[in-house]
Amino acid sequence: MNTLTIVTYIVVILFLLLFFIKSILFKHSILFYYVINNNSVEIFSFGSYPVKSIGIEEIKDLIIIKWYDITTVFSARWFINNLFTQKRLLIIYNDGSVIRRIIITPDNMSEFIRYIHEVNPRLKMSDS
Numbered sequence: 001m002n003t004l005t006i007v008t009y010i011v012v013i014l015f016l017l018l019f020f021i022k023s024i025l026f027k028h029s030i031l032f033y034y035v036i037n038n039n040s041v042e043i044f045s046f047g048s049y050p051v052k053s054i055g056i057e058e059i060k061d062l063i064i065i066k067w068y069d070i071t072t073v074f075s076a077r078w079f080i081n082n083l084f085t086q087k088r089l090l091i092i093y094n095d096g097s098v099i100r101r102i103i104i105t106p107d108n109m110s111e112f113i114r115y116i117h118e119v120n121p122r123l124k125m126s127d128s
Helices: 003-025 109-119
Strands: 032-036 040-045 049-055 059-066 077-079 087-095 098-104 124-127
Touching: 032 109, 049 087, 059 109, 087 109
Parallel strands: 059 124, 077 098
Antiparallel strands: 032 040, 040 049, 059 087, 087 098
């Protein structure tokens, strides 16, 4: 191995350790975590980097899907923490004039859904 390869490995390992320690200290997932504010669902990556913000009023439908639901998997962006979870939440929302879909895995899905329904009571909810 040359020195550039060794340095690259060391940098990658230190980078991963930094985010792992940060996620433990701030009690957030290493990959994604979700925050519901008064009017939006915000998705953060690696502890503190904002990735996506969706207004709760823009959400058209919430669908609980199974991990093996192939029809949904390829048509939505994934922001999931746990690949091995049995249920995932598909959020269909209106982004301007385009309907978009994302898949998330909140830690407490029922509480997450309940709060979104409190803010937007005309929201549809369905099981796949």
